[in-house]
Amino acid sequence: MADQVLEELKQLETAIPQMIEIAGNFKLDFYPMRFEICPSEIIYTFGAYGMPTRYTHWSFGKSYHRMKTQYDYNLSRIYEMVINSNPCYAFLLDGNSIIQNKMVAAHVLGHCDFFKNNIYFSFTNPKDVVESMAVAADRFRNYEMVHGQQKVEAFVDDVMAIQEHIDPHNLIRGKNREKKEKDGCCKRTSGTPYDDLWELDHSRCDCKGGCSREKGKFPEQPEKDILLFIMENAREMEEWQLDILSTLRDEMFYFWPQMQTKIMNEGWATYWHLRIMREMDLTEAETIEFGKMHAGVVIPSRNSINPYHVGLKIFEDIEKRWDKELGEGAGREKIFEVREMDNDISFLRNYLTKELVEELDLYLYRKIGHEWKIVEKQWEKVRDYLVHNLTNVGFPTIVVEDGDFGKRGEMYLRHLFEDRELNIPYLEKTLVHVYRLWKRPVHLETKIDNKSVLFSYDGEKASKKFI
Template sequence: MSDRVMEELYQLEMSIPQMMEIARHNKLDFYPMRFEVCPGEIIYTFGAYGMPTRYTHWSFGKSYHRMKTQYDYNLSRIYEMVVNSDPCYAFLLEGNTLIQNKMVAAHVLGHCDFFKNNLYFSHTNPKDIIESMAVAGERFRRYEMVHGQQKVEALIDAVMSIQEHIEPHRLIKENGKNTDQKCGCCSSKKPATPYDDLWDLDKKKQCCQGSGGCQQRKTAKIPEQPEKDLLLFIMKHARELEEWQLDIISTMRDEMLYFWPQMQTKIMNEGWASYWHLRIMREMELTEAESIEFAKMHAGVIMPSRNSINPYYLGLKMFEAIEKRWDQKYGQGAGKEKIFEIREIDNDISFLRNYLTKELVEELDLYLYRKIGHDWKVVEKNWEKVRDHLVNSMTNCGFPVIVVEDGDYEKRGELYLRHIFEEKELDIKYLEKTLVHIQKLWNRPVHLETKIDKKTALFSFDGEKASKKFP
């Protein structure tokens, strides 16, 4: 390592405490920070896996190859990776200039404040996430040694095909709960207090001694109400799944619950981090050359795109507009209080719905476009329609809503799924391939109801052949 690089690392090490002090002075509240400067291969490996410690899978290697190729050809660049953990780990790219790493460190402080204080991250358990993922990865490797890599990888493929179909807002944790399809009075669950059973004596007598009580519950439809958490339903009700398979499904579901808030708050999180790296860097003592380099890098990060939303740009502009509007309406300082409140309680959907105004849509020149013939054309600039389209595209993090309608379809143990159709059709090829994976997990025929050209269609796969019909 050259003397120049050593000197820059030393200056970065000296600068980080200054930036942290500026951040705290501005009321940012973050976990203890751990910064590491890593080679590009390490950063892109972490980016492909989503975490420094995680199970291995061929799809992560595919992601790594794509990202690394883009980096090698200077098509895109990951300047850093930050982990929602306590302490918070930030990995900076080796080869960044000193000013680039300073800006990235300031950006990371904004991210960490968001992780710690936003409501949607409150159940992600950041204290031991890195260790728990490492332990899970080791278990998966043991399963490969015992059951064979091909069998384990096939199971992970199947779970990955539906890993986004969970219920992230489920408030009642399953741990320690009796989730069997039984009536409450017949369960062996321990009462919360020594006197709880006294209140249920009459109910218990009616259920267990009355005509048809428990038997009616046994014959009730499963699930009684449409179930959005497909992975959880399969864990509970799929036949012939072994303990190691259930462990993999449960682990992957838990990991998706950990990543889900990051998908729910992409615009807010990047906008908040951009807002604060800009203000922290302004308070640092920079030379003229450093100020120019910082300005160029910041401009590149928030550069708007003609055909997609840049979350850094949109989030930053929205936070700045909110702060200005509240200051003008309620007095100096009210805007800062408001954006801290938004940072705490909102996600991207509520953020856009409540604060993307007509003035912002026009200022940022947001519009809807689609391909007409051979050309892409702007088809809508009405601010409310643009806002509503953005909000709708982020519902369920952009994934279609699929619910379990019947876990014992036609009394044959078959799985009947229904697509909650919202004027957007499913990708038929993807649908058919996914049904194959679900059937492997369910070990019985599976069916999916959706709409094609506004007509109800039922896709099925029984383990050997696929079919489609219009009931």
């Protein structure tokens, strides 16, 4: 058995450089690659945490238990995990056969090319991401030793409850904020016992024209980045809490492009593992096994979009149509352009055609009475619904409308309603977490049955009223 494992490792060590060379001939451009073969416990730990090194939290343990149980009962399997870093780390499952790991390695090369070249990833810095997350994890452990694990974990719970509510278009705002503070713009200095006194003395503000809070509107414009707004303006927040809040916000910026490009990224990696493996010198048995595995990856789902399948079909359709219209080679050039400039929303809006919707048998369905029924097959409506569901990577868009509501320092949030109602029990529980961060009553305006409703939490009880 040990000899067989060593032989397979040698085969993989020989195959990976060949695949890298083939990928280079296809003009794929990726970071230096680092492959490691890991047991299932390690792979699923990485999958649960999202990274090899990250702060600990009970929710990651919950995810690990669910995924590992599904693997143990042969219900699902993670074949690999790839990290958007430089160098790019790919972790292969030691339970894979040699041909499975070959295909996974080819798939990873497609992912890494996408990470390096897609414009939505250009705003993240993959150079030191693994190390920076490891350092943050060490800081969080130190906070637990100083302040107590329960207190730190409770604060992380509060932040994680709203961690998706960032504005990825405002990465530069952090630098602008630092500049304003250096220029003397009125901001509280966190962590001193005199913060409330500085807030009372508005005359000390050095901003030309005064602070926006004095001028009436606070914030001046609705603020989508709720984490940033709390980080800049929450009362009584200690330095260690600000560090955790800032770190989780930065990590969400790292993960956001992956959520924006799930269909494209998986489709691109599938497109290239198929072509790279075709160039490999496989035995007949390996070719059959590869065909079965690839078919399993792209099998359509009855209940949801399979990003591997849909992404692959769209890229192949783009290549075929551009080759037909402009000549051989134009299609390949076009898909590289799409890979660089698009995200899932523009990808589906621009390239999911009527013919593809029909070929992929895409439709909309919902529960009517006690049965699930198809309610729409018209291709434009299907496409538009898919695009709509990908807006803000599927999360509801909520903005800070007023950070001084009623002139009492309360926070007024507004849901930018787009025909999708919020989950009411989840909403009410989340308001509790926002209150614990803001330290003042919080309100959220949304719609139920097309009627405006205001949910509130004051630290003791929740309420709602139609407005």
